[in-house]
Amino acid sequence: MNLWFTELYENDSGFAVKIKETLFSGKSEYQKLDILQTEQLGKMMVLDGLVMLTEANEFSYHEMIAHVPLIAHPNPERVLVIGGGDGGTAREVLKHEIVKECVMVEIDELVVEKSKEFFPEIASAFDNPKLNLIIDDGFKYIEDNKNAFDVIIIDSTDPIGPAEPLFSSRFYKNVNECLKTDGIMSAQSESPYLYKKIIKLMYANIKSAFPIVKMYTGFVPFYPTGMWSFAFGSKKYTYQEKPRIEDIDKLENLNYFNRKIYYSAFDLPNFAKDLVK
Amino acid sequence: MNLWFTELYENDSGFAVKIKETLFSGKSEYQKLDILQTEQLGKMMVLDGLVMLTEANEFSYHEMIAHVPLIAHPNPERVLVIGGGDGGTAREVLKHEIVKECVMVEIDELVVEKSKEFFPEIASAFDNPKLNLIIDDGFKYIEDNKNAFDVIIIDSTDPIGPAEPLFSSRFYKNVNECLKTDGIMSAQSESPYLYKKIIKLMYANIKSAFPIVKMYTGFVPFYPTGMWSFAFGSKKYTYQEKPRIEDIDKLENLNYFNRKIYYSAFDLPNFAKDLVK
Numbered sequence: 001m002n003l004w005f006t007e008l009y010e011n012d013s014g015f016a017v018k019i020k021e022t023l024f025s026g027k028s029e030y031q032k033l034d035i036l037q038t039e040q041l042g043k044m045m046v047l048d049g050l051v052m053l054t055e056a057n058e059f060s061y062h063e064m065i066a067h068v069p070l071i072a073h074p075n076p077e078r079v080l081v082i083g084g085g086d087g088g089t090a091r092e093v094l095k096h097e098i099v100k101e102c103v104m105v106e107i108d109e110l111v112v113e114k115s116k117e118f119f120p121e122i123a124s125a126f127d128n129p130k131l132n133l134i135i136d137d138g139f140k141y142i143e144d145n146k147n148a149f150d151v152i153i154i155d156s157t158d159p160i161g162p163a164e165p166l167f168s169s170r171f172y173k174n175v176n177e178c179l180k181t182d183g184i185m186s187a188q189s190e191s192p193y194l195y196k197k198i199i200k201l202m203y204a205n206i207k208s209a210f211p212i213v214k215m216y217t218g219f220v221p222f223y224p225t226g227m228w229s230f231a232f233g234s235k236k237y238t239y240q241e242k243p244r245i246e247d248i249d250k251l252e253n254l255n256y257f258n259r260k261i262y263y264s265a266f267d268l269p270n271f272a273k274d275l276v277k
Numbered sequence: 278m279n280l281w282f283t284e285l286y287e288n289d290s291g292f293a294v295k296i297k298e299t300l301f302s303g304k305s306e307y308q309k310l311d312i313l314q315t316e317q318l319g320k321m322m323v324l325d326g327l328v329m330l331t332e333a334n335e336f337s338y339h340e341m342i343a344h345v346p347l348i349a350h351p352n353p354e355r356v357l358v359i360g361g362g363d364g365g366t367a368r369e370v371l372k373h374e375i376v377k378e379c380v381m382v383e384i385d386e387l388v389v390e391k392s393k394e395f396f397p398e399i400a401s402a403f404d405n406p407k408l409n410l411i412i413d414d415g416f417k418y419i420e421d422n423k424n425a426f427d428v429i430i431i432d433s434t435d436p437i438g439p440a441e442p443l444f445s446s447r448f449y450k451n452v453n454e455c456l457k458t459d460g461i462m463s464a465q466s467e468s469p470y471l472y473k474k475i476i477k478l479m480y481a482n483i484k485s486a487f488p489i490v491k492m493y494t495g496f497v498p499f500y501p502t503g504m505w506s507f508a509f510g511s512k513k514y515t516y517q518e519k520p521r522i523e524d525i526d527k528l529e530n531l532n533y534f535n536r537k538i539y540y541s542a543f544d545l546p547n548f549a550k551d552l553v554k
Contacts, residue, residue, distance in 0.1 A: 006293065009317075010317065011295070012294065012295045012315070012316040012317035013292070013293060013294040013295065013315070013317050013318065013499070014290075014292075014293045015292065016283065016290060016291045016292070016293055017289065017290040017291075017302070018288070018289045018290065029309065038289070038290070039285065039289040040286075040289035040290050041290065051544075057470065059548075060546065081429045100419075108367070146282050152442075159371055191498075193496070193498045194498075213411070218494070219470070219494070219502070219503065219504035219546065220503075221468075221471075221502035221503060221504060222290070222502070225496070225498035225499070225500060225503050226496065226502050226503015226504055227496035227498060227503055228461070238295045253549055254545040255546070256547055256548065257546070257547070258544075258547055258550075260541075260545075261545075261546060262543035263541070263542055263544075264537075264540070264541030264544040267535075267537035267538055267540075267541040268533070268537075269496065269533040269534070269535070269538060270497075270531055270533055270534070271335065271336075271532045271533065272531050273535075277523075
């Protein structure tokens, strides 16, 4: 059988990948989840028709969303991950010995369950005693907790569907209050080549809540255009001010992130700089 | 009509884009050329089934292949472009006032003709009196000219088809001899996520011909994986040694390249560093 999965970008272009077999296909209260065995990229997780990760390349996204805020903070002992039900972001967070507790609030238990079953390497964090997994609404959790975390990582799906409230200015104000006085957040912020309107609005919202806001980027193949951006929001420290740069050398199994990438990820091409100025 | 163009990556994944109409479809002595009007990305040029450029995003590739070697060289008066028949690389080269002559050797006259007809903005360099267009075999031209250029840019197609000899060690030795004693070359060098074997071989070949060899990268959407690499080969100067960094501010209409990108493009993710060490 010649079976292909296709993800469309604004209906007019897209990514296609050849599929060996469907490993799981189901629907939770929140979204549709498919796990597919590809020919080229290992297993692939798809939520509501959009590629979330492939085994071959998940490292770039997870390393970049997690390590940048954690290195920028001088003492990130308590970390909160919103979303990220596959476990990849938490896996990267827990590579930092300095982290005492990583709380992860995922709305959809099915994603966690199936990640444990089909992506044990990515889901390895769920066995870590420092991980506190809470199945709940991230928006509500952040609203209910004040002055509680050093770093918050928003590892959400796109701003259409269950993650929509996670792109609002009210949400970012709550993130600010959920952080301690010198806290830092990171959030996935889409592709600057394609989603210019969403990005402009998202960064305006973050700027309404944080005094220090920057975009940084990484190569994430098989996300739309392969250029992915992340928002860095900070209450006190710039990314250059107090980075634990030497601690990068203690992080194991880094396929992407290193000392130079930490800094250069913030150097934006002109068209991306224009979006967030 | 619901018409889609698809480019496959090693047969198991690919890029698809919706087509309004085919503007030109023809075959030269060397390759098949198609020019398509897309819904999303403007006009698109396709050679032997592979996307060469889209109007929406051609800037990133052309700026990165041209400006990096030209900024690294203290006095790039004579520049040679091999390939690049669409004219985009020459357009970027000729933004540098210091350039006295840009020789462009393209094997396929059909590409030049059709680029003038369908991509006048990209082909604008062909009207520039500093451009010397030669329709000939780039391999032969380089073999026949010694000690003649400050910068050589290899803007070739992939190493399958007419461009194959442009990836051999003999070719890079000839490039070295075609350069003056302090000359610099750049060459497109494929995606580090997908073409690991080709890249290892290509960089080994360049290292056999040049004492200073580096990889740099840029976000090139709708080339495979969106991460594109370029080889930097130099006879004398490192990229940090004599860059005309202030001259970047004199370059007009840069959508991608800037002072910080010049340096940070050389900061590679770990998996890419491993390929070229």
